Amino acid sequence: MTAGEPPASDADSEGRAIATLRVLNRLARDVLSESSVDVALQRLVDEAKQLLRSDFSAIVLLRPGSTTAIAHFAYNAPRRLFPSRLPRMVGLLAGPVVTQRAVRLDDIRGHPDGVGIPVEHPPVAALLAVPIFVGDEVVGELAVANAPGRGSFDDVDEVVAGEVAAHAAMAVSLSRAAQARAEVDTARKDFLDVSFHNIRTPLTVIKGFVSTLRARGELLGRDERDRCFDSIERALDRVQQVAEGRLPLLEDPVSEGIPSGEVVDVEVTEMLQAIARDASAADGNVKVVATVEPRTPASFRAEPQVVHELLGNLVGNAVKHSPEGDTVSLVARGDGAFIRFDVSDNGSGIPAREQARIFEQFYRTRESMDRGLAGTGLGLWLTRRLAELLGGSVGVSSRRGHGSTFWLTLPVDGSAPGTRTG
Known part of the structure; x- marks a missing residue:
């Protein structure tokens, strides 16, 4: 609620709730249809600022396995107001990640834990920050803030912020799933490439000896013909190994x-x-x-x-x-x-x-x-x-x-x- 505003009537509150639900539904569709996680998160940041009527809004994603190092930062404000990228989560901004709970304060100025915002950022008073969960893992947070004199955040705002954070979690999950599919596709392609490589060589050997037997078979002695057939048999064994997935590095290309x-x-x-006989033939x-x-x-x-x-x-x-x-x-x-x-x-x-x-x-x-x-x-x-x-x-x-x-x-x-x- 912005400072100086009269209390909202029941009709106003109901209207805002309906409008918020509509925006959240649209955001869900947008997140599901957006292939870029960066674009999806920036859209969520923009909408969070509007929904929560805040001066500033941001989504921060952590590096995997870290509770402080930042992997992605989306911010809703002119870049000139926030020229430097946050290197890590500290102070009050680290609260939702550490406690896995929302942090809501009317005025963070002078807080003993520090704020965690670069000094060049415009002054901030009210802060609302909620964790972003993917399963049981905290992957980041959504934070909104107001300048001094611009009012604080209430219980309804915290619920709305939690819903936007859930949408951000969905965007992260979809991005991870897409990355996993890409890795599987790459492994499958590697498997096929390796299989092709390993089957091409024995087939070339077989073709060479068949050509030799067809062209000069009657002129070859028994021992020479037997060696040709032995080489063909070895090559066929290798083809069979490829077909059965028993050739080294084929069962698991990334093993x-x-x-x-x-x-x-x-x-x-x-x-x-x-080897010399097979290669020559x-x-x-x-x-x-x-x-x-x-x-x-x-x-x-x-x-x-x-x-x-x-x-x-x-x-x-x-x-x-x-x-x-x-x-x-x-x-x-x-x-x-x-x-x-x-x-x-x-x-x-x-x-x-x-x-x-x-x-x-x-x-x-x-x-x-x-x-x-x-x-x-x-x-x-x-x-x-x-x-x-x-x-x-x-x-x-x-x-x-x-x-x-x-x-x-x-x-x-x-x-x-x-x-x-x-």
């Missing part, structure tokens, strides 16, 4: 868990020859040569499908960037408690400014895009993530015009002691 397949002794020479124009250096462990403990995924990504990437008729080398050697694999090509190399980014999710080099090379920008990201989860590491050494060497290290004993840098 930080370490793959939990069967760890066995992996024969180094046999594995490298199989998949491309047909680039040969992959596998070499095992002296003093390299004959075997190491790992999940065969995971290692095949890691090295397959690196070798496939090297083949894709190699000139037609060129050779890619795949070399294994011992490195203390680790086994190291180097994949080298004679391509155009990677500019220094891009080397730090090529392991980022969805990142593709400018050359890849300019040449129209197929890819999703997931292979190297998946490789680094898997390697680190398994206690290894991955990196690159490259000079423009001199090709690239990607290296991968994995612990020989199959343990995952942490990330190792090379």
Whole structure:
């Protein structure tokens, strides 16, 4: 009620109540139809000032997990009157958040708790502030205030302020729900992108060996044909794993868990020859040569499908960037408690400014895009993530015009002691 006004008659009070209900109903529709939480909160602040006949009104939202830090501030007054953004909730303004109750005072000037309003703000006397609840959580508050001599707030005002705060809570809830849906959509897209990436490589291998068998099958010896069929069978197994959601990082694209397949002794020479054979057949124009250096462990403990995924990504990437008729080398050697694999090509190399980014999710080099090379920008990201989860590491050494060497290290004993840098 404004100072100096005569008491309202029953008819006036009833008329105001009806008008207030109409405004609140309209606000509810506006909040439900508004996609921007910022716009919705500003509209609520504007209406709160009108409904409560106040000089100033504001909605403050807190940062998640904090009772003082401010994440959002909507204010109804010329910006020149309030040029600085409130950094945090203090003094009387923090009352509704701390006590989870409304604060209503006729005159806050000189209050021992302080006001919590910047000194450049015009003088304030009467204050009404109510908490904004989302469930049992206080996410902020609605505050209205009057200048000295402009009257105080009553019980009806507190009820109306609580209703506006409930509308603000609805806006926050809708915003959170929209954000959650967006995160689910992103996770679903990531899942599909990773699935596409992991199914494309084995399909390419299958196509390559089928083409070989169709063109030269009668000329191949029995052992060579058997190796072709073995490679096709391995590729089909990988396709089946994708379909069943058993390939690492597919069941939960945002999981930080370490793959939990069967760890066995992996024969180094046999594995490298199989990877080289698959990659050579998949491309047909680039040969992959596998070499095992002296003093390299004959075997190491790992999940065969995971290692095949890691090295397959690196070798496939090297083949894709190699000139037609060129050779890619795949070399294994011992490195203390680790086994190291180097994949080298004679391509155009990677500019220094891009080397730090090529392991980022969805990142593709400018050359890849300019040449129209197929890819999703997931292979190297998946490789680094898997390697680190398994206690290894991955990196690159490259000079423009001199090709690239990607290296991968994995612990020989199959343990995952942490990330190792090379």
